[in-house]
Amino acid sequence: MPVDLEKILRPVDHEMPPFPPKYMTIASGEEMVIRQVTRDEIPDILIHVAPLMSVERDFYDVVAARVYAELLAYYRHRMQDEYVLVAQIDGELCAVVNGRSVGDGTGMSLHTLALRRGLRIGAHAFATKMEYHMDILGHKEVLIVAESPIGFRRWMIEYNLEKRFEIPHELGGPPSYALTKDIFEKARGTLVIGRRPVPDALLAKAMEAILPPSDPPTPPEDLLAATRSMYDPTGTALILQRWMQHEKEGK
Amino acid sequence: MRDVYAIGIGITSFTRLEFPLSEIAAYPVMMALKDAGIKEIDHLYVANMGGGRVNHQTGLASAVVDTLSLTPAGADVIENGPASGGSAIKQGFLAVASGVHDVVAVTGAERMREVNNLEVTEFVATLTHPLAEYIYGVTLPSLAGMFTRAYMDKYGVTSRHLAMVAVKNQNNALLNEFAHIQQAITVEGILDSPEALTNNPYIADPLRFFDCCPVSDGGASVILATREVAEKTGRPLVRLSGIGQATDTHCVHERDEPTDLLAVRRAAAQSFEMAGVGPSDVGVAELHDAFTILEIVESEEVGFFKKGEGHLALERGETQIGGKIPINPSGGLKGRGHPVGATGVAQAYEIVHQLRGEAGKRQVADPKIGFTCNFGGFGNNVVCLTFAREN
Numbered sequence: 001m002p003v004d005l006e007k008i009l010r011p012v013d014h015e016m017p018p019f020p021p022k023y024m025t026i027a028s029g030e031e032m033v034i035r036q037v038t039r040d041e042i043p044d045i046l047i048h049v050a051p052l053m054s055v056e057r058d059f060y061d062v063v064a065a066r067v068y069a070e071l072l073a074y075y076r077h078r079m080q081d082e083y084v085l086v087a088q089i090d091g092e093l094c095a096v097v098n099g100r101s102v103g104d105g106t107g108m109s110l111h112t113l114a115l116r117r118g119l120r121i122g123a124h125a126f127a128t129k130m131e132y133h134m135d136i137l138g139h140k141e142v143l144i145v146a147e148s149p150i151g152f153r154r155w156m157i158e159y160n161l162e163k164r165f166e167i168p169h170e171l172g173g174p175p176s177y178a179l180t181k182d183i184f185e186k187a188r189g190t191l192v193i194g195r196r197p198v199p200d201a202l203l204a205k206a207m208e209a210i211l212p213p214s215d216p217p218t219p220p221e222d223l224l225a226a227t228r229s230m231y232d233p234t235g236t237a238l239i240l241q242r243w244m245q246h247e248k249e250g251k
Numbered sequence: 252m253r254d255v256y257a258i259g260i261g262i263t264s265f266t267r268l269e270f271p272l273s274e275i276a277a278y279p280v281m282m283a284l285k286d287a288g289i290k291e292i293d294h295l296y297v298a299n300m301g302g303g304r305v306n307h308q309t310g311l312a313s314a315v316v317d318t319l320s321l322t323p324a325g326a327d328v329i330e331n332g333p334a335s336g337g338s339a340i341k342q343g344f345l346a347v348a349s350g351v352h353d354v355v356a357v358t359g360a361e362r363m364r365e366v367n368n369l370e371v372t373e374f375v376a377t378l379t380h381p382l383a384e385y386i387y388g389v390t391l392p393s394l395a396g397m398f399t400r401a402y403m404d405k406y407g408v409t410s411r412h413l414a415m416v417a418v419k420n421q422n423n424a425l426l427n428e429f430a431h432i433q434q435a436i437t438v439e440g441i442l443d444s445p446e447a448l449t450n451n452p453y454i455a456d457p458l459r460f461f462d463c464c465p466v467s468d469g470g471a472s473v474i475l476a477t478r479e480v481a482e483k484t485g486r487p488l489v490r491l492s493g494i495g496q497a498t499d500t501h502c503v504h505e506r507d508e509p510t511d512l513l514a515v516r517r518a519a520a521q522s523f524e525m526a527g528v529g530p531s532d533v534g535v536a537e538l539h540d541a542f543t544i545l546e547i548v549e550s551e552e553v554g555f556f557k558k559g560e561g562h563l564a565l566e567r568g569e570t571q572i573g574g575k576i577p578i579n580p581s582g583g584l585k586g587r588g589h590p591v592g593a594t595g596v597a598q599a600y601e602i603v604h605q606l607r608g609e610a611g612k613r614q615v616a617d618p619k620i621g622f623t624c625n626f627g628g629f630g631n632n633v634v635c636l637t638f639a640r641e642n
Contacts, residue, residue: 025444027451027461029437118434120450149367193449 011080014101019085019132023089023202027058027119032094033085033198033206034128042075044210045086048093048115055217059148066147066171067111070098082110085132087125091211095125099133099142107133107142108170109179114153115213123154127192134184143176145169159183210227252348255491256481257603257638259287259474265431265588265597267364268468272299272306273314276360278473280319283356287474288484293352295319295326296340298359299592301374302328306362315358332378333541334627335359336471336595341494343475353477356592359597360470361590364560367460371466375591378628380502392463394503394629395542396455402510402544403457406559410457414442415565416543417461420579423572424586426613427577431467462543467588471597487607493528493637495521503629512552512634515624519553520623526637530554533576534618535605537598539626546570549624550578553635572615580605580613597638606610606640 021035038046049071052064073079079100087095094116099109109129114122133139142162146152155161156177165175184192198206259303261282268275276297284290308314312326331338336359343355363371376390384394402408414419418438424430441451441461451459481488497517500506506513523529529551529617540546547561555576569575581587581601584594602621604610621638 024446025440026446027436027440029440029444030435118432119436119440124449153367190449193446195445209341 014084024194088206094177107139109144191208258544259283262471265467265469272362275470279319283472294355296339298335332627333591334625337625358472359593361592386394392455399544412562413543420583420585424582430582464584464589469590488641492639493526495635512630515552518633518635522635535615536622598623
């Protein structure tokens, strides 16, 4: 009798409830939409995550590699009860957050990946992820770890998370921290913000396409004279290039 | 005294630099030597505040001079808190003006992001009075917060004015490839939108996140020399025409009028007097905006505007790059960044750049006199410099 191996390999996946999209004005004055994506949209995200695997700074390489694997596993049905939210500005992909439900009223926060840095883009996306766990999935608490010092400051310190060190987290097995319902309610309105409904035009732009990040983190070629100065028409790098040229020309 | 000229400048990007402090200090010297077209100096002054405490590196001048293969030139570290850079330039000036040396290099460097923000804030707070301020948990943001509240009450400065400084300087920083903060912000995003309180939370009421400078790593250098040496470089002649330094009470609460920054007023007056110019002659200025309020207050204390009217000039756009007296075209501490020991030298870098007419997208229209204010402690030790373009 033939065996459908795919049925064995594929986890028993529950349909994750829809997340009502929301938006907010960030410090630049731009409006950022955060919404849930479908499986079909995952390939459009993966192409923008892949380049970050070569960015060592701030553990982007580790986070991007794991996010890539988690999103690919979601796309190809190798992860149980996962959801993915994205933050977009004018359609541009700014952040990806994901997590999953592990049952018994507990959520497992997986990753927060900011593709545009600063302006609390990652922080807003993380807060929205917690909102999904608490308000939509009805979880009592979410287990969290940080892979970078920035993440530790943003989650463990800003939210004052509780220790759940007896529970190894799914991301490599380190001791977990937990965001409880009480902690979440304290953060509502301060760290957890946003408006609904998203204006039609704004949402339509976000849904139309996931556009490439305009200024994603890149690996520095030379930290001291950082890469951007090589293209600076005003600064020392150009002066140096001019001298080098003059030397070649024997001036 | 002999005339002293800034003949070479160099800078690193201000950001997080994963190199030893001595490298961060040495790199801009190398650039400045290239800029000046020279290979030897008589003496090196290194401005640094936290090498020993934050980076566990002392004897920095010895390390830098050897890194650059400039031995046997003399080398000293100058520490004067956040005004270390200004003080180091002053020492370099004195060495050349007095005839002791003909060519000196001044470099300022700091590597603050090796430790976390809490440790950095604590480290900078060590410049407060140990018994009357520090032990009670006083930090620089807290002093600035109290100062800002008093200034708002007395002169009508509002949070909107502070936000306008932040927006202006971060926009200027977008034109500076070496600046730490490369993000445009708007008053709506940080003050008016429903999410503004989250985007821009209070740090030390009434100061909010975008009212405070970032914690940066970075280095900047200036080569100072006699006119004879300067003329040989073939570069535009920029003379360091005035230096001024003044102090005030260590404890802020001991000042007769806590909203006055007397050391700024006195140091600026000294510098202008020595240069033989006045505030109205200045075509471009770099002021020490570690907190947005300081740009407004310093612009008054140095004499650009009447006391209590700096925020009105800001409203009129007079401090923009195209304005009457452009302030902080580099982005200032707010946008370019604030590696404390490097800041005073970075200010001089920008002014020399501007006076030479080489500042590209952020070039101020034909400035002939440039000015810097390097603010140490909470205004208890201030160094002001005046530069003049001669050809």
